[in-house]
Amino acid sequence: MFNxxxxxxxxxxxxxxxxxxxxxxxxxxxxxxxxxxxxxGAISDTGWEYFQAQAWRALQAQYPDQVEVTVLENIAQxxxxxxxxxQLSTQGHKLLFGTTFSQYASLKKLAPTLPNSHFESCAGIDxxxxxxxxxxxxxxxxxxxxxxxxxMTKSNVLGWVGAFPVPQVIYxxxxxxxGARSVNPEVVLKVVWANAWVDPAxxxxxxxxxxxxxxxxxxxxxxxxxxxxxxxxxxxxxIGSTGDFSAYVxxxxxxxxxxxxxxxxxxxxxxxxxxxxxxxxxxxxxxxGGFVKMTSSSPDLPASVAAEMAxxxxxxxxxxxxxxxxxxxxxxxxxxxxxxxxxxxxxxxGMTWLVEGVQGTLPSA
Numbered sequence: 274m275f276n277x278x279x280x281x282x283x284x285x286x287x288x289x290x291x292x293x294x295x296x297x298x299x300x301x302x303x304x305x306x307x308x309x310x311x312x313x314g315a316i317s318d319t320g321w322e323y324f325q326a327q328a329w330r331a332l333q334a335q336y337p338d339q340v341e342v343t344v345l346e347n348i349a350q351x352x353x354x355x356x357x358x359x360q361l362s363t364q365g366h367k368l369l370f371g372t373t374f375s376q377y378a379s380l381k382k383l384a385p386t387l388p389n390s391h392f393e394s395c396a397g398i399d400x401x402x403x404x405x406x407x408x409x410x411x412x413x414x415x416x417x418x419x420x421x422x423x424x425m426t427k428s429n430v431l432g433w434v435g436a437f438p439v440p441q442v443i444y445x446x447x448x449x450x451x452g453a454r455s456v457n458p459e460v461v462l463k464v465v466w467a468n469a470w471v472d473p474a475x476x477x478x479x480x481x482x483x484x485x486x487x488x489x490x491x492x493x494x495x496x497x498x499x500x501x502x503x504x505x506x507x508x509x510x511x512i513g514s515t516g517d518f519s520a521y522v523x524x525x526x527x528x529x530x531x532x533x534x535x536x537x538x539x540x541x542x543x544x545x546x547x548x549x550x551x552x553x554x555x556x557x558x559x560x561x562g563g564f565v566k567m568t569s570s571s572p573d574l575p576a577s578v579a580a581e582m583a584x585x586x587x588x589x590x591x592x593x594x595x596x597x598x599x600x601x602x603x604x605x606x607x608x609x610x611x612x613x614x615x616x617x618x619x620x621x622x623g624m625t626w627l628v629e630g631v632q633g634t635l636p637s638a
Contacts, residue, residue, distance in 0.1 A: 305341045306546055308332065308538075309361035310370045311354050312346040319516060320471070321496045322346070325372040325395065328534035335539050339546060355379045362390040368545050370538065371395060374441075380404055391550050393541050395534060396441070398622070400552040407537040410558030411441060411515060412448035412621065413589050414530035414565045415492065416596035417582050418512045419452025421528045421570070422460075422490040424578045425510060429459045432483030434476055434493030434500050435466040438635045440624045442494045445514070447628045448596040449492055454630060456581065463488050464633030470495055477503040484509060490527065501526050510571075517568040528570045528582070536562045556618065560590040597621055602629040 310329050314322045329342050343366065348354050354376055358369055367390050371380050374396035384392040384403040397406030422431050431453060433446045450462040465482045467475040476495050480503035483491060490510040493500050498518035501511035505525030513519065513529025537555060544550035557563040567586060570579060588594035599610030603626045610616045627635065 306336070306339060306368060306542060307364075307366040308340055308342045308368045308370070308542060309358070309366035310342065310344045310372065311348050311357055311361075311376070312344065312372050313348055313351075313354065313375060314373075314471075315347040316344075319498060319518065319521070321515075322372065324516070324532045325534060328538040329370070331535035332538040332542055336542060336546075340542055351375060351379055355383055358383055358392075359387065362387040366390055368393070368542055368550075370541075371397075374439075377406070391541070391545060391552075393537065395537070400554040403552060405541065405550075405552045405554070407534070407555040407557075407564070408441075409515075409532050409534075409564035410556060411445045411532075411565065412596050413558035414567065415445045415449040415514060416452035416455075416589070417567060417586055418492060418514065418528050418530060419449040419454075420456050420582050420585060421574060421578055422449070422492065422510070422512065423453030423455070423457035424581070425527060425574070426453075426457070426460060426490050428487045428489045429457065429461065430487040430489065431460055431462045432480070432486070432488030432491040432493075433462055433464045433633075434479040434483070434491065434495060435464050435633075436470050436494040437468060438466065438637075440622055443627065443635070444597075444621050444624045445494060446492075446631065447624065449512075450628055450630050451596055451601070452585075455585075460630065462631045462633075464627075464631060466633075466636055467493075467495060468636070471497055473497070473499045476500045480504055480507065498522055513569065519569045524571075526569065526571060527574060529568045531566055531568050532564055533566045534564060537564065556622070558589065559586055603627060604629060604631060 312322050316322050316326045333342050369390050369392050371394040377394045377397040380392050380394045392404045394406050396408050400406050453460045463486050465479040467479050469475050476499040480500050484507045491504045492512035492514045496515050498521035501518045501522035504511035510527040513526050515532050517529040517531050519526045558565045595615045597616035599614045600612040601610040603609050
């Protein structure tokens, strides 16, 4: 069973964890593994927190008799998150998950002080003492959706609604354009920054601004259906980026991919159950056990384009295609990746520059 609570989380009796000879928390005979998850936003039927919730639901389904999940949602203040992580640990939760990058700094500080529990942070940067991290290679999904956009645009102008200019967003939009240019070298990408992860008014305004600049296919980083609905009202295509919004955007969503964190939760729990957990850094994209899944496509997407996307997807999974393989230049025409070279993972994770063909600037983060 799982228990979803909000700020009215009630203190339970503190449980004393057992430590094995390796220093890892171990379970007593017949004891269930207690897992705690803290969402900073509310769990709804779509968006970032929804996909985080799908992961712990998959974990519970995988181990119905061995795992008990406690979920706290809508804990908006990081100070409250930190207090509740500590409280969950003292109550015997031996595995704790943070769902957003905003929790990473606190977990990095907190995890070493609570050795009776292990911590996992979604979208964290580096694993550290008692803290594992996992993140999706969003750029593999945006590269593939870029292929569809490059084929379907009539104006050769694509649009991107940016949340914040953090590396995750930057490498996603860069890969989107690189995917589009792999099939249509004339395409450019206009960028408008919403400066918010979720703000319907700003997202709608950003879409309107992009349409006024000639964009006829829209993608972006805010993980909501708002921009797709706004694009549909304007009669242009949208991309379901990190979420399939076809249940809302009935006619105007061209293609989509979503994030599936299930493997991260299940693998971590399995390791704790077996007494083998260790802090790891998992950065995965497409393929089995990956965190990026291609989902829906419009009936109006030509079969030839779908086939191109499928071929590119297979090549990415096989390791024969890398979205950031050179030659790649930046906006200023400076070569960033030479022909025959591939941008290293750490350089992608820390990306602070825009590829040639992106029309827009990076505001201060």
